[in-house]
Amino acid sequence: xxxxxxxxxxxxxxxxxxxxxxxxxxxxxxxxxxxxxxxxxxxxxxxxxxxxxxxxxxxxxxxxxx
Amino acid sequence: xxxxxxxxxxxxxxxxxxxxxxxxxxxxxxxxxxxxxxxxxxxxxxxxxxxxxxxxxxxxxxxxxxxxxxxxxxxxxxxxxxxxxxxxxxxxxxxxxxxxxxxxxxxxxxxxxxxxxxxxxxxxxxxxxxxxxxxxxxxxxxxxxxxxxxxxxxxxxxxxxxxxxxxxxxxxxxxxxxxxxxxxxxxxxxxxxxxxxxxxxxxxxxxxxxxxxxxxxxxxxxxxxxxxxxxxxxxxxxxxxxxxxxxxxxxxxxxxxxxxxxxxxxxxxxxxxxxxxxxxxxxxxxxxxxxxxxxxxxxxxxxxxxxxxxxxxxxxxxxxxxxxxxxxxxxxxxxxxxxxxxxxxxxxxxxxxxxxxxxxxxxxxxxxxxxxxxxxxxxxxxxxxxxxxxxxxxxxxxxxxxxxxxxxxxxxxxxxxxxxxxxxxxxxxxxxxxxxxxxxxxxxxxxxxxxxxxxxxxxxxxxxxxxxxxxxxxxxxxxxxxxxxxxxxxxxxxxxxxxxxxxxxxxxxxxxxxxxxxxxxxxxxxxxxxxxxxxxxxxxxxxxxxxxxxxxxxxxxxxxxxxxxxxxxxxxxxxxxxxxxxxxxxxxxxxxxxxxxxxxxxxxxxxxxxxxxxxxxxxxxxxxxxxxxxxxxxxxxxxxxxxxxxxxxxxxxxxxxxxxxxxxxxxxxxxxxxxxxxxxxxxxxxxxxxxxxxxxxxxxxxxxxxxxxxx
Numbered sequence: 001x002x003x004x005x006x007x008x009x010x011x012x013x014x015x016x017x018x019x020x021x022x023x024x025x026x027x028x029x030x031x032x033x034x035x036x037x038x039x040x041x042x043x044x045x046x047x048x049x050x051x052x053x054x055x056x057x058x059x060x061x062x063x064x065x066x
Numbered sequence: 067x068x069x070x071x072x073x074x075x076x077x078x079x080x081x082x083x084x085x086x087x088x089x090x091x092x093x094x095x096x097x098x099x100x101x102x103x104x105x106x107x108x109x110x111x112x113x114x115x116x117x118x119x120x121x122x123x124x125x126x127x128x129x130x131x132x133x134x135x136x137x138x139x140x141x142x143x144x145x146x147x148x149x150x151x152x153x154x155x156x157x158x159x160x161x162x163x164x165x166x167x168x169x170x171x172x173x174x175x176x177x178x179x180x181x182x183x184x185x186x187x188x189x190x191x192x193x194x195x196x197x198x199x200x201x202x203x204x205x206x207x208x209x210x211x212x213x214x215x216x217x218x219x220x221x222x223x224x225x226x227x228x229x230x231x232x233x234x235x236x237x238x239x240x241x242x243x244x245x246x247x248x249x250x251x252x253x254x255x256x257x258x259x260x261x262x263x264x265x266x267x268x269x270x271x272x273x274x275x276x277x278x279x280x281x282x283x284x285x286x287x288x289x290x291x292x293x294x295x296x297x298x299x300x301x302x303x304x305x306x307x308x309x310x311x312x313x314x315x316x317x318x319x320x321x322x323x324x325x326x327x328x329x330x331x332x333x334x335x336x337x338x339x340x341x342x343x344x345x346x347x348x349x350x351x352x353x354x355x356x357x358x359x360x361x362x363x364x365x366x367x368x369x370x371x372x373x374x375x376x377x378x379x380x381x382x383x384x385x386x387x388x389x390x391x392x393x394x395x396x397x398x399x400x401x402x403x404x405x406x407x408x409x410x411x412x413x414x415x416x417x418x419x420x421x422x423x424x425x426x427x428x429x430x431x432x433x434x435x436x437x438x439x440x441x442x443x444x445x446x447x448x449x450x451x452x453x454x455x456x457x458x459x460x461x462x463x464x465x466x467x468x469x470x471x472x473x474x475x476x477x478x479x480x481x482x483x484x485x486x487x488x489x490x491x492x493x494x495x496x497x498x499x500x501x502x503x504x505x506x507x508x509x510x511x512x513x514x515x516x517x518x519x520x521x522x523x524x525x526x527x528x529x530x531x532x533x534x535x536x537x538x539x540x541x542x543x544x545x546x547x548x549x550x551x552x553x554x555x556x557x558x559x560x561x562x563x564x565x566x567x568x569x570x571x572x573x574x575x576x577x578x579x580x581x582x583x584x585x586x587x588x589x590x591x592x593x594x595x596x597x598x599x600x601x602x603x604x605x606x607x608x609x610x611x612x613x614x615x616x617x618x619x620x621x622x623x624x625x626x627x628x629x630x631x632x633x634x635x636x637x638x639x640x641x642x643x644x645x646x647x648x649x650x651x652x653x654x655x656x657x658x659x660x661x662x663x664x665x666x667x668x669x670x671x672x673x674x675x676x677x678x679x680x681x682x683x684x685x686x687x688x689x690x691x692x693x694x695x696x697x698x699x700x701x702x703x704x705x706x707x708x709x710x711x712x713x714x715x716x717x718x719x720x721x722x723x724x725x726x727x728x729x730x731x732x733x734x735x736x737x738x739x740x741x742x743x744x745x746x747x748x749x750x751x752x753x754x755x756x757x758x759x760x761x762x763x764x765x766x767x768x769x770x771x772x773x774x775x776x777x
Contacts, residue, residue, distance in 0.1 A: 022574060023315060023344070030311045034304045046299035048224040049290050052149040052536070 074533035083141040094129030111688035120614025138424040142287040152538035156213025167203035182612035215561040229286030236278040244271035261642030270321035277317040301358035312348035318575035323394035329639035342394030349387030356380040371446035375426030382418020404654040407468025436528025453513035459506030467499035489657040593640035601729040606761025620651035634661035661766035669743035
């Protein structure tokens, strides 16, 4: 039955092959780009969650709910 | 140097979502515990429609996925987005609309699902008016998020935000794609696609609900909260970039692994398998990135409950993303599919990954929102150990149960007969495992209750910071700066371009799978003898949907000798062309029903629905007395016939006018047969049970050779 479907669904093998090629192209390209990035920039980005504020606000600056 | 601006983060919306997470977590897990108990004590179904297993199961899955995890996502996103962008949320009105709209949707789900109002698409059960409400609230969330991105003070977008963007766009595409349906009444609709097409769309959605609702947003939270809690940056930011692009590109393809060995065309199954196996690379890259973030901080993991929860969460992510590709290999899937192995697998993800990351986040977040310390670290540690034990007691027995039952299904005697020909034998064998699962679930819920107590005490001891003061330099225009720099650094400054790229990445997989699916509509081999359902069968089918029968019964005989011996001829795609929605199911707590038509007399079904244990002693099926008590409503039938004809079912023009009379005639015939078998009940032909019997007796008979009359 699968053979029947495949024979009648037109030439669709290229889709699977194209998908695989697209994936590996994107994967290799992004890996190449990422590996070439400069270290200072990467360090800056990775520190972002640890630097929430430009400067830590004092306790009194926070507005507390009554 | 740009001028430093002062502003305030909105913590109120974060607090609201955190409260909702805690409340719905308790509700969702409690419903899970109730249905786990119903599986070992079927009398707990109480003979009441609204609390029977089939109706409560989708309530449990929806409550945990969309209420507990959904609110968890929004808690983390609203907290981290503001801080990573150094900006207050774009609109307080939209934030509140999002919060209250989402809670209203959850409440409407909690009302409609027990009432049996369901589309039967797993994890997308809610009917069309609620689907529209979800779309509106989701769009409001999107506008609020992108509005904040536009008014941000930080040039570059941290990787967590990419995960949020990909989540938003993909969930939008999935929600629309899987809910293309034609309304028949206020709470009834039929999907546009039927049979195999509907199955592929549903599992493209179903799998990606796991991917883009339970995984990508939580990875965003991991990349934000884990470095926060560990007080050190992520192990490799470069790896996180590759993790992101590879993951969102591959994930979208993997849906067909839910349909291996079914009537779905083989090429689609293979595509699902290949991409599922490939998924292990980015998933494990992400997991290792998370765990390695703790390098040099493992001494703190011993002390800090927040880090403990997060370590187990990331480990559970690794376990379930190893198991997922393994279960997608066809030979493994032949054993695991339809068994409790799958249930064990998803709970490693839900309890371990989502649950524990949520708990870790809440333990970290609540004291900070309330400017205080956690009420009791000891209680948090107790929660951690009880929860961990809960996960183990939940998952291990179910792995055992899955293997045991699957092997029993497949075992033959030396003479070539099924060793366990009675399906029930394979169920009673694993009931002790189901009991142990209840122990696991109870432990996990107790841990959660301890957390809520601990956090409530923390809230009471603190003072809420509704608007947290912050300051940051204004955003400097970077026009032209990107000359000569890498494209990715350029993208990282542009949320809209990021949105477009992410959309393209997820659409490639979706389109390549769905395009041939539309194409094969004309290529699913038509079977001459397969005809549309009669009006009464249609009414019965909609009752089957209402009661959630597909939660326990599949309608898909796979092409294995062990299945064709037990159930009959394996299923063909051409048999389902009028099935809106498809009802293949994904779990066999009871036997497959695809070939049940004509297997038993009508009276067998009547007695079985009234009291399953009277026919099959030891059965764990709930009773359905209301089907025998309640009158069958046929008024809506003409509308249903018209809607289905619009969608392509070849009911003749004007058939809707005689549909009710046709149904009544068939009902009288069934009632007469029941009477002949000694079932006396006044007005039997008007009861719901006759429609259910009509449907069950039709199942799979289209391609069964009719019994030949003998001389």
